[in-house]
Amino acid sequence: MAKAVDIEAEIPLTCVQLDGMVVTKIIKHAREAPSTTAHGLLLGLDLDGILEVSNSFPLPQHVNDDDDKSAKSSARHQASMLRSLKEVQADDSVVGFYQATTLGAFFSQSLIDTQAIHQDKLRHGGIVIVHDISQTARGNASFRAYKLTAAFLDAYKKSNFSTSSLINHRLTFSSILEEVPLKIRTNPLLSGFLGTLAEASRAPLSSATLGKGTSELGPSFSVLDLGTGGITRNLEQIVEAVDNYRTEEGNLSYMSRQIARERAKAENYVAKRKEENQTRVAQGLAPLPEEDVSRLFKIPAEPSRLESLLLLGKIDALGRSLGGTASTGLVKMYAANAGSTV
Numbered sequence: 001m002a003k004a005v006d007i008e009a010e011i012p013l014t015c016v017q018l019d020g021m022v023v024t025k026i027i028k029h030a031r032e033a034p035s036t037t038a039h040g041l042l043l044g045l046d047l048d049g050i051l052e053v054s055n056s057f058p059l060p061q062h063v064n065d066d067d068d069k070s071a072k073s074s075a076r077h078q079a080s081m082l083r084s085l086k087e088v089q090a091d092d093s094v095v096g097f098y099q100a101t102t103l104g105a106f107f108s109q110s111l112i113d114t115q116a117i118h119q120d121k122l123r124h125g126g127i128v129i130v131h132d133i134s135q136t137a138r139g140n141a142s143f144r145a146y147k148l149t150a151a152f153l154d155a156y157k158k159s160n161f162s163t164s165s166l167i168n169h170r171l172t173f174s175s176i177l178e179e180v181p182l183k184i185r186t187n188p189l190l191s192g193f194l195g196t197l198a199e200a201s202r203a204p205l206s207s208a209t210l211g212k213g214t215s216e217l218g219p220s221f222s223v224l225d226l227g228t229g230g231i232t233r234n235l236e237q238i239v240e241a242v243d244n245y246r247t248e249e250g251n252l253s254y255m256s257r258q259i260a261r262e263r264a265k266a267e268n269y270v271a272k273r274k275e276e277n278q279t280r281v282a283q284g285l286a287p288l289p290e291e292d293v294s295r296l297f298k299i300p301a302e303p304s305r306l307e308s309l310l311l312l313g314k315i316d317a318l319g320r321s322l323g324g325t326a327s328t329g330l331v332k333m334y335a336a337n338a339g340s341t342v
Contacts (some may be wrong), residue, residue: 011049013180016145019044019240022056023143026131029058030100033266037061038100041078043091046123051180053129056098057081069254094118094183096126103234103321105241106130107313109306112176115148116156125181134321146177161304175207234322241318245311255303264296286331 022042032040040058044051059074085092096118099111111128119125127145135142148156151169155161167170277287 004227012049013046013051013127013147014287016051016053016129016180016182018129018143018182018184019052019054020184020190022053023141023184024246025056025058026098026100026143027136027141028130029273030131030133030136033058033100034061040098040331041081041094042093042096042098042127042129043085045091045093046095048278051095051127053095055085057085092264094122094126096122096128098129098131100131100133102132102134103230103237104132104134104317105237105314105321106319107173107176107310109310111305112148112310115146119148119153143182145180145182147180149175149178152176161306161307161309162302166305166309171309173309173316176309185333205311231322231325234318234325238315238318240313241311245308245315248308248311252303252305252308255300259300259302262297262299266299269296 026040038058038061040056042053043057044053046052060077082092082094097114099106115126115128118128125147127147128143130142130146132142132144152171152175155165155169155171158165161171193262230237273288273290281285
C-alpha cells in the first residue's frame with residue numbers, strides 16, 4: 001500500500017475526502033426525506049491523516065415513537081446494515097455521520113450529542129458532514145465537515161456550561177465546532193459521464209435529437225431565478241430564533257435571580273449566627289454549633305447556557321444565509337433591470 005493505516009491515530013486529521021457516490025447518496029436522501037433532518041452514517045478509512053469517506057447509508061426517521069424505541073430501532077438498523085456490508089466485503093468502518101439542514105442552521109442539541117459520542121468512540125473523533133438543502137436547490141452543492149473543538153468537548157464532558165466555565169474555556173457559539181477541509185473525489189467513469197452530458201448539452205437541440213430520447217441535458221432556466229423566493233422564509237426563521245433566544249435568556253435571568261435570593265438568605269443566616277456566637281462568647285456562654293447551610297437552604301445550581309450558545313449559532317447561520325441570498329438576488333435584480341432598459 002502506498003499509504004499506511006494510522007492504527008494509533010498519531011497522525012492528525014488534515015482533510016476529509018468525500019467520494020462522489022457518497023455525495024449523490026446524501027443529496028438523494030435529503031431530497032426524498034419527509035423532513036429537513038435527514039441523517040445517516042459515513043463509512044470509510046483514515047489513511048495518513050486523510051479521512052476517506054467511501055460509502056454511506058441513511059438512518060430511519062422516527063417521528064411518532066418515543067426516544068427509547070427510536071434509539072433501539074436505529075441501533076438495530078445500524079447493526080444490520082454494517083453486518084450486511086461486511087458480508088459483501090464493503091467498507092463497514094464508521095467514520096462519522098452526515099446531517100441535512102436548511103438555510104445553514106444546523107446547530108442543535110442532537111447534533112452536538114451525536115458528535116460528542118463519535119469523538120469519544122471513533123478514531124480521530126470522527127466528523128460530521130453538513131449538507132445544506134437550500135444551497136443545493138439553487139444549484140450549489142453545499143458540503144462542509146466539522147468536529148467539536150477540544151475546549152467545548154472538555155466542558156461537555158464535565159456537563160458544565162456555567163458563565164465561569166464559558167469564560168475559562170473561552171467558549172462562544174463560533175468556537176463550538178471547527179471546520180475540517182473537505183474535498184470531493186470522482187472516479188474516471190463518473191467524470192467521463194459528466195463530461196459526456198456537458199458536451200451533449202452544448203449541441204443545438206433539434207426535433208430529431210429530442211425524439212431519439214438521448215441522455216443529453218435539457219435547457220436550464222435556474223440562472224434566471226432572482227433568488228428572492230426564500231428570503232421571506234429565512235426572515236421568519238430568524239425572527240423565530242430570536243424569539244426563542246429571548247425566551248431562553250428570560251428563563252436564565254429568572255433562575256439567576258432565584259439563585260441570588262437563596263444565596264442572600266444563606267449569607268444572612270451565616271452572618272446572624274456569627275453575631276449570636278460573638279454575643280454568647282462575650283457573655284461567657286458556649287457558641288452555637290455551626291450548621292450546614294446547604295441543608296437549610298436549597299441553592300439551585302447555575303443553569304446551563306448551552307442552549308443560548310446553540311441559538312446564537314443558529315441566528316448567525318440564518319443571518320449569513322440571508323446575507324448571501326439577498327446579495328445574490330440584488331445583483332440579479334440590477335442585472336435584470338439593466339437588461340430591460342437596453
